[in-house]
Amino acid sequence: MDFGFTISKPRSIEPTEAGREQLLQLEEQVPTFRRCMNCGGCTATCSAGQFTDFNIRKVHNLYRWGQYKELDEELQKCMLCGKCTLVCPRGVNLRSLIIHLRKALNKDHQPGDYQHFIRNNNR
Amino acid sequence: MSDRTTTAQVAVIGGGPAGIEAACALSNNGIRVSLFESEPVLAHNVGNKFKLFPDFSSASELVATLSHKLSGSHVSVHLDTEIVSMEQKGGLWFLTDNYGHTHEAVAVLLATGYDVFDARRKEELGYGIYKGVVTSIDLESMLKAGKLVNVLGEQPQCVTFLQCVGSRDEKIGNHYCSKVCCVTAVKQAIEVKKLSPRTDVFLFYMDLRMWGQGFEELYREAQEQYGIRFVRGRISEAASTFDDRVQIKAEDTLVGQPLKMSTDLLVLMVGMEASCGTKKLASCCGVEGAYGFAHSCSPYLSDNMTDRQGLFLAGSCKRPMSVSDTVNDARSAAVGIADYLKTALSN
Ligand SMILES: Cc1cc2nc3c(=O)[nH]c(=O)nc-3n(C[C@H](O)[C@H](O)[C@H](O)COP(=O)(O)OP(=O)(O)OC[C@H]3O[C@@H](n4cnc5c(N)ncnc54)[C@H](O)[C@@H]3O)c2cc1C
Numbered sequence A: 001m002d003f004g005f006t007i008s009k010p011r012s013i014e015p016t017e018a019g020r021e022q023l024l025q026l027e028e029q030v031p032t033f034r035r036c037m038n039c040g041g042c043t044a045t046c047s048a049g050q051f052t053d054f055n056i057r058k059v060h061n062l063y064r065w066g067q068y069k070e071l072d073e074e075l076q077k078c079m080l081c082g083k084c085t086l087v088c089p090r091g092v093n094l095r096s097l098i099i100h101l102r103k104a105l106n107k108d109h110q111p112g113d114y115q116h117f118i119r120n121n122n123r
Numbered sequence B: 001m002s003d004r005t006t007t008a009q010v011a012v013i014g015g016g017p018a019g020i021e022a023a024c025a026l027s028n029n030g031i032r033v034s035l036f037e038s039e040p041v042l043a044h045n046v047g048n049k050f051k052l053f054p055d056f057s058s059a060s061e062l063v064a065t066l067s068h069k070l071s072g073s074h075v076s077v078h079l080d081t082e083i084v085s086m087e088q089k090g091g092l093w094f095l096t097d098n099y100g101h102t103h104e105a106v107a108v109l110l111a112t113g114y115d116v117f118d119a120r121r122k123e124e125l126g127y128g129i130y131k132g133v134v135t136s137i138d139l140e141s142m143l144k145a146g147k148l149v150n151v152l153g154e155q156p157q158c159v160t161f162l163q164c165v166g167s168r169d170e171k172i173g174n175h176y177c178s179k180v181c182c183v184t185a186v187k188q189a190i191e192v193k194k195l196s197p198r199t200d201v202f203l204f205y206m207d208l209r210m211w212g213q214g215f216e217e218l219y220r221e222a223q224e225q226y227g228i229r230f231v232r233g234r235i236s237e238a239a240s241t242f243d244d245r246v247q248i249k250a251e252d253t254l255v256g257q258p259l260k261m262s263t264d265l266l267v268l269m270v271g272m273e274a275s276c277g278t279k280k281l282a283s284c285c286g287v288e289g290a291y292g293f294a295h296s297c298s299p300y301l302s303d304n305m306t307d308r309q310g311l312f313l314a315g316s317c318k319r320p321m322s323v324s325d326t327v328n329d330a331r332s333a334a335v336g337i338a339d340y341l342k343t344a345l346s347n
């Protein structure tokens, strides 16, 4: 699987620019996201993460830094089961976060559009 | 003896929170106390702050309260008086000050505190070289003045904090954690946001040590209410940009993302080291411990006692400590000294 971690152009990003506005917007939509303390509880419990190298914590952190490459595709692995939301010690509404992330990353998605997710998971 | 200028039952060296609190407690119990402070003012290591963690109360008010308490007591206070050496002879301590005067006491309390780490020793971080690089102490002065500006005198777009400067650092020889700087950085980050809400604030940490009551909540508030960006990773070097901003490099170690950014101000969270006075007097009495701090008998039941009879310790001369821990430690030292005097004077 290619998760976009091997880019040969200069990899460092400028956090005051890359993804700044998008992040602020996401935080407006899902205010609890601001509280994340990167404990990894979400990843540890993740249903999709049991069978693939899907790492929800990494995904939302890459979004934080404006690293959108292949994130949309990656997020299709999530089945919106909501286990991550149940375990998060900081009360981050991850399920809602994922839906908004999908929407932000792919304008064709609408919150609550499960068709795309079903299609992907039937493949 | 012509050079003997004072005698007291207890000599307290250091006029910070530890020295003042212990001196007042002893004096209130009818014990004759002299207090020596090398600076012309009391508690300068608190007075140079604006607001204190955990509750943002005023540092200068705390200094005023302590000073008021001291002036209302019978303690004989000697400002501008540095104790440069001391020795014990026949059950009495003889202290020599910077004027060559001698002060005699049955018991001595070492409350000589800390100095902040000299950030110039971390040359790669550019303190003293680039104008945009400041220390947490410099930031306190700016906050006190209510004026937060970049090198050009404008409101900063970005302020970045770096933790553990001079602490937890093999290169510097300080392996220990300075304990107060994590929460101080969170406190200062919030103050920056309050003063300048449109400024982006980043805080680079290796671990966030929110050990005290209310600290973790403050961290949460910093994220939730103030949108402060916490990034795990150490800034390894700073450089100047053409427009006098500071360019820094770090890694977000939680995702392996290298970051390179410019910031108007880089605030170095300098650690606490044993003060010159602590180092000098602790070694002079043979109670020098790790990193030049003074060494107590045992951290459990006799943390105010030393291996030397009649020599006691209180506060941050032992290790990094907050004001509330310092003040409690000073009260406990006062109890120990009062007990000691009972036996020493009855013999
Ligand atoms: C950046 C920073 C921010 C902080 N913010 C907070 C905060 O918000 N809240 C909090 O609770 N704590 C805070 N602290 C910690 C606080 O400063 C200490 O807890 C407190 O000052 C310790 O008191 P002390 O009396 O042990 O030592 P000090 O305050 O260092 O006092 C020791 C005194 O001894 C004097 N002295 C030294 N040698 C001699 C000598 N040979 N002869 C005579 N006098 C001598 C010194 O001049 C000094 O006045 C902060 C510390 C730092 C570094």
Ligand code: SF4
Residues within 6 Å of the ligand: A035, A036, A037, A038, A039, A040, A041, A042, A043, A057, A087, A088, A089, A090, A091, A092, A094
């Ligand atoms: S469980 Fe919650 S706090 Fe922990 S990494 Fe996931 S979102 Fe962040």
Ligand code: SF4
Residues within 6 Å of the ligand: A042, A045, A046, A047, A048, A049, A056, A077, A078, A079, A080, A081, A082, A083, A084, A085, A094, A095, A098
């Ligand atoms: S909702 Fe998605 S990210 Fe969360 S546990 Fe389920 S599969 Fe994993």
Ligand code: SF4
Residues within 6 Å of the ligand: B163, B164, B165, B167, B168, B176, B177, B178, B179, B180, B181, B182, B183, B207, B208, B209, B269, B271
């Ligand atoms: S308190 Fe925090 S910033 Fe200070 S040395 Fe310890 S870990 Fe580093």
